[in-house]
Amino acid sequence: MANGTVESVSNVIKLEGRHDQAESLLRVTIRRFLRHRMAVAGLIILGFVLLYVTVGALLLTEGYANKTSLTEKNTPPTFAPVTREDGSINLPNYLGTDRLGRDILARTIYGGQISLMIGISAVAISITIGTTVGLISGYFGGLIDSILMRFVEAMLAIPSLVLLIVIQPVLIKNASSTVNLFGRQLSITVVAIVVIIGIFSWLGLSRIVRSMVLSLKEQEFVTAARMVGASNSRIIFTHILPNCIAPIVVTATLGVGNAIVTETALGFLGFGVQEPTATWGNILSGARQFVDEYPWIWMAPGLLITLTVLSINFIGDGLRDALDPRTQR
Amino acid sequence: MTKYVVQRVLQAIPLLIIVTIVVFTLSFAGGNPFAYLAQDPRATEADRHLLNEKYGLNDPIPQQFVTWLIGDDWRLRDLNNDGEGDTAGERQGIFRGDFGQSISFRKPVANVFAQRMPNTLILMVTQYVVTIIFAVSIGILAAIKQYSWFDNIVTGVSFILYSMPVFLVALLLVQVFSVQCRDFLKMLGGDPGMCLPVQGMYDVRSGTREFGDLLRHLILPVVSLSAISIAGHSRYIRSTMLEVINSDYIRTARSKGLTEGRITFLHAFKNASLPLVTIIALDIPFLLGGAVITETIFSWPGMGQAFIQSVQPADPPLLMAFTVMTAVTVVFFQLVADIAYSWLDPRIRYS
Numbered sequence: 083m084a085n086g087t088v089e090s091v092s093n094v095i096k097l098e099g100r101h102d103q104a105e106s107l108l109r110v111t112i113r114r115f116l117r118h119r120m121a122v123a124g125l126i127i128l129g130f131v132l133l134y135v136t137v138g139a140l141l142l143t144e145g146y147a148n149k150t151s152l153t154e155k156n157t158p159p160t161f162a163p164v165t166r167e168d169g170s171i172n173l174p175n176y177l178g179t180d181r182l183g184r185d186i187l188a189r190t191i192y193g194g195q196i197s198l199m200i201g202i203s204a205v206a207i208s209i210t211i212g213t214t215v216g217l218i219s220g221y222f223g224g225l226i227d228s229i230l231m232r233f234v235e236a237m238l239a240i241p242s243l244v245l246l247i248v249i250q251p252v253l254i255k256n257a258s259s260t261v262n263l264f265g266r267q268l269s270i271t272v273v274a275i276v277v278i279i280g281i282f283s284w285l286g287l288s289r290i291v292r293s294m295v296l297s298l299k300e301q302e303f304v305t306a307a308r309m310v311g312a313s314n315s316r317i318i319f320t321h322i323l324p325n326c327i328a329p330i331v332v333t334a335t336l337g338v339g340n341a342i343v344t345e346t347a348l349g350f351l352g353f354g355v356q357e358p359t360a361t362w363g364n365i366l367s368g369a370r371q372f373v374d375e376y377p378w379i380w381m382a383p384g385l386l387i388t389l390t391v392l393s394i395n396f397i398g399d400g401l402r403d404a405l406d407p408r409t410q411r
Numbered sequence: 412m413t414k415y416v417v418q419r420v421l422q423a424i425p426l427l428i429i430v431t432i433v434v435f436t437l438s439f440a441g442g443n444p445f446a447y448l449a450q451d452p453r454a455t456e457a458d459r460h461l462l463n464e465k466y467g468l469n470d471p472i473p474q475q476f477v478t479w480l481i482g483d484d485w486r487l488r489d490l491n492n493d494g495e496g497d498t499a500g501e502r503q504g505i506f507r508g509d510f511g512q513s514i515s516f517r518k519p520v521a522n523v524f525a526q527r528m529p530n531t532l533i534l535m536v537t538q539y540v541v542t543i544i545f546a547v548s549i550g551i552l553a554a555i556k557q558y559s560w561f562d563n564i565v566t567g568v569s570f571i572l573y574s575m576p577v578f579l580v581a582l583l584l585v586q587v588f589s590v591q592c593r594d595f596l597k598m599l600g601g602d603p604g605m606c607l608p609v610q611g612m613y614d615v616r617s618g619t620r621e622f623g624d625l626l627r628h629l630i631l632p633v634v635s636l637s638a639i640s641i642a643g644h645s646r647y648i649r650s651t652m653l654e655v656i657n658s659d660y661i662r663t664a665r666s667k668g669l670t671e672g673r674i675t676f677l678h679a680f681k682n683a684s685l686p687l688v689t690i691i692a693l694d695i696p697f698l699l700g701g702a703v704i705t706e707t708i709f710s711w712p713g714m715g716q717a718f719i720q721s722v723q724p725a726d727p728p729l730l731m732a733f734t735v736m737t738a739v740t741v742v743f744f745q746l747v748a749d750i751a752y753s754w755l756d757p758r759i760r761y762s
């Protein structure tokens with residue numbers, strides 16, 4: 083017993099010196115990540131996508147992205163300037179126009195900003211909920227754990243796309259109202275989609291975090307912390323949570339890709355963000371009715387979605403390898 | 412073993428209860444299915460009341476839940492709104508296989524499903540068989556020839572496919588094998604009818620239902636669904652195969668001088684197929700629900716398409732039946748997978 087105490091105390095002492103160790107862990111992770119060729123390629127591709135949606139926005143205005151034209155509906159890509167009905171000369175539609183004559187190049191730029199924003203914000207919500215539920219469930223156990231985990235299992239039994247489609251009318255009641263975000267006037271449905279993707283994609287993470295907490299809470303450093311009188315919340319947040327960071331970071335990264343795909347799937351089916359606010363998903367909805375016509379409507383957003391998700395998957399893979407203490411490089 | 416099975420079945424009961432509560436709660440998301448009639452001048456307030464009454468939507472919510480589960484054929488319902496029961500209830504509840512009347516299809520939900528389930532099964536079972544055959548062979552080949560050019564190409568292609576949304580794969584296939592093909596044949600003066608169809612299950616113009624025609628209509632939806640699943644599943648089979656191949660008993664088999672074919676199939680794949688059983692059991696329930704997106708793109712008259720049609724305007728009986736059916740089969744097959752796994756691998760017994 084006495085021996086055990088000494089060991090636990092020495093663990094506590096080791097924990098005190100954790101800060102410079104954590105820093106070097108970060109450095110080790112970065113070094114390992116940069117050695118992962120695919121992950122670096124992913125970073126570069128993602129960088130290009132980000133440049134596309136930011137630099138593009140400097141060149142074309144959002145008003146231009148939402149400008150409809152009756153004479154230029156569903157026109158294929160052109161490289162010659164277009165003369166409009168009122169005699170004014172317009173930019174060529176390098177990527178063609180959609181069913182309302184809007185320029186697809188400009189829409190993929192502004193839509194990309196929204197799609198990426200939806201991906202990141204939805205993951206922020208789902209990571210918060212998933213981690214909290216996993217920590218509570220795993221740490222306290224008992225009845226709370228049973229109730230939470232049965233609920234998670236029940237929700238997992240329903241395919242996620244079905245769940246999202248069924249729930250979306252609740253959040254998209256006032257589809258015509260707008261909200262001001264980042265200085266842009268956006269459809270309120272952007273917020274709705276973020277919320278529904280966020281609150282339904284934490285289920286898997288909560289199970290991962292729970293199982294990690296179950297094994298972590300039996301370890302000596304937790305016993306030691308409890309012995310020196312640390313409160314539950316201190317044990318959870320300063321001792322257990324930092325040890326769960328690796329799977330959380332990986333899940334979060336891959337989650338952004340999943341959320342973007344989910345948004346585009348909902349948009350494609352017509353249950354996504356309402357126009358005129360563009361997203362990669364609702365640009366694609368124009369391809370639903372005419373699957374074998376106007377391929378330029380889905381090609382550009384489709385390529386951008388694939389590149390983004392591919393690069394995120396590469397980065398996630400690289401992070402998984404870099405953060406895994408079992409891989410020695 | 413028996414104790415484990417009983418324990419596992421008992422665990423599924425609270426889960427199913429939660430599933431029914433979740434599904435029932437979700438059904439209110441679409442709002443009142445007759446709300447749109449408020450704008451219709453031909454429909455009076457009394458008509459709407461009668462419709463709501465007919466579908467039991469005026470009842471208190473707990474009562475609606477009970478009716479949905481076990482029916483209302485033991486009590487009188489008040490259809491003429493005079494405060495007294497006058498008509499015997501006809502619902503039998505989902506426990507007795509009655510899913511109620513679909514509002515948008517104007518017939519019992521069970522009939523809608525009976526009509527569409529075969530179509531969905533044709534698509535999904537074909538798709539799944541194709542997936543498993545290709546995934547297993549590609550996965551095994553990639554594992555025994557690890558880091559060869561074949562393995563590298565497979566890895567690259569699966570990464571790309573895995574990052575593509577299913578509708579994008581479908582649209583690409585339509586573009587290449589239908590649109591471009593038609594243009595190409597027209598240019599050559601050939602018959603554009605040789606290209607693959609993209610709509611429905613049969614050629615509507617001919618009005619006949621031939622097997623060959625069905626096969627032609629199946630190709631594009633099946634390929635778009637399988638392509639992505641093959642990418643995912645073959646990676647999984649490759650990694651389980653690699654784990655087995657690098658284990659001691661394979662080295663032993665090799666040092667005994669067994670042929671590579673014998674080692675691969677008799678020793679390695681047999682052990683690697685264990686997790687595959689679980690994967691298949693867990694995939695089966697999702698075959699019943701059809702593929703919402705693919706069925707929409709290819710106008711396939713299946714379950715997924717019926718589901719999409721039941722969202723707007725809301726058709727709660729159909730929505731609930733669809734969701735509860737998928738969820739219950741998921742729970743059931745999870746049970747099957749767990750039991751099969753513990754039976755196949757005696758080392759695993761969950762407490």
